[in-house]
Amino acid sequence: MERYRNLSGDSGVEAYEIGDDFVAVRFRPGVVYWYTEASIGEWHVAALKRLARRGQGLGTYISQHAEVNGGYARKEVDD
Template sequence: MQRYRNLSGDSGVVAYEIGEDFVAVRFRHGVVYWYTEASVGARHVAALKRLAKRGQGLSTYISQHADVSGGYARKEPDD
């Protein structure tokens, strides 16, 4: 995973991984959520990719779009 730049300084996101049709997001508490085109749609995955690369707005986007926040494909708990 790549470290999230966190330009705002207060994001809950610490890292992300981008694939062809998914974005995996690791939050501060250690849990990784996988958002796929099949689970949230191509439009949302494209937005998540853009925000992850930019380093700002990723956590906000996820929390403000109910179909994204509850639409993850899988969740990996912290070890």
């Protein structure tokens, strides 16, 4: 995973991984949520990719869009 730049300084996002049709986001304290085109749609995955690369707004976007917040494909604890 790539470390999230956290330009705002107050994000709960630690890191992310981008694939062709998914974004995996690791939040503190090490829980990873996988968002896929199948689970939240291509448009939202594209937005998550853009925000992850930018280093700002990723956690806010996830929390403010109900279909994304509860629409993850899977959740796992990252050691």
